[in-house]
Structure formats: C-alpha cells, structure tokens
C-alpha cells in the first residue's frame with residue numbers, strides 16, 4: 001500500500017483524519033482494546049473502538065451512516081451508525097504484528113461484536129470489512145456492494161478462496 005497512513009476518516013466530521021499506526025496508538029486509553037480476543041474470539045491483537053475513531057475525527061451529529069471502504073478489492077458497506085456505534089471495532093495489529101499484511105486483511109479490519117450471519121441482516125458478517133482503509137460518515141445511506149443474495153455471496157466466497165483469503 002502506497003499510503004503512509006492506515007485509515008482515513010472523513011465525511012460528516014469536523015476534523016477529517018488520516019491515521020497512521022502511531023496516531024491510532026495515541027488515541028485515549030479508554031478506547032483501546034489491547035486484547036481483541038475478548039471481542040473477537042478468532043483474533044489476537046490490538047484494536048480501537050469505533051467510537052474512539054469517531055471522537056478523534058469529531059463526528060458531526062448529522063452523521064447517520066457508516067461507510068466502510070476497501071480499495072484493495074473494491075468492497076464497500078454502508079450501515080446505520082446507531083447499530084454499530086457501541087459494538088464496532090477496528091483491528092490494527094494481529095498476532096503481535098504490525099502492520100497487518102494483506103494476507104491477514106490489512107491495513108485494518110472492521111469487526112462487529114455479535115454480528116449476524118451473512119445475508120440475514122444489515123449488521124452481518126459481510127459488514128466485517130477487511131482491507132479497510134477508509135471510513136466515511138454520511139447523512140444518507142451510501143454505496144454498498146455487499147452480496148445481495150446467497151448466490152452472490154457464494155460467488156464472493158469462491159473468489160476469496162481462489163485468492164487464498166477467508
């Protein structure tokens with residue numbers, strides 16, 4: 001990745017940010033998750049709570065939707081902010097390694113505690129966006145190209161298997 005930051009946060013915020021590893025580490029301790037396995041069993045690493053990122057960018061009260069963008073594979077989700085504000089985290093270090101490699105879903109990965117299975121809900125496993133490099137707050141629902149039905153979803157998983165991911 002050619003950028004010197006891991007993730008940018010913009011849209012309905014007062015202070016758009018481009019955050020490098022050091023910037024994420026510098027966010028208030030209350031928002032840091034040092035042992036992500038407490039939130040996400042299958043991972044060991046560090047994460048920042050979504051509400052900490054939103055505070056760092058000074059989110060505006062007009063923001064209603066959370067846009068999660070991955071430029072790596074052009075994958076995008078837009079979900080109601082209210083539903084994930086308290087239970088979304090952004091993983092930025094895994095298995096003691098930083099930066100996250102593309103193989104492990106880097107530069108960052110979004111994760112929702114207690115997410116539903118794929119395709120059953122807005123707040124589903126598909127919204128656990130990998131290769132996350134951009135969070136965008138919007139007033140209306142934004143671009144979302146998550147699979148819309150089981151066929152599309154199965155196709156996505158076949159493509160991922162071919163790339164040796166997920």
Ligand SMILES: Nc1nc2c(c(=O)[nH]1)N[C@H]1C(S)=C(S)[C@@H](COP(=O)(O)O)O[C@H]1N2
Pocket residue numbers: 070073075118125126127128129130131132156160165166
């Ligand atoms: N960028 C990106 N994120 C993604 C996907 C994807 O294709 N691209 N697939 C989603 C789906 S359908 C699932 S089930 C999970 C899979 O995560 P895993 O590879 O850790 O199992 O990632 C989600 N996040």
Ligand SMILES: [Mo]
Pocket residue numbers: 118125126153157
């Ligand atoms: Mo999935």
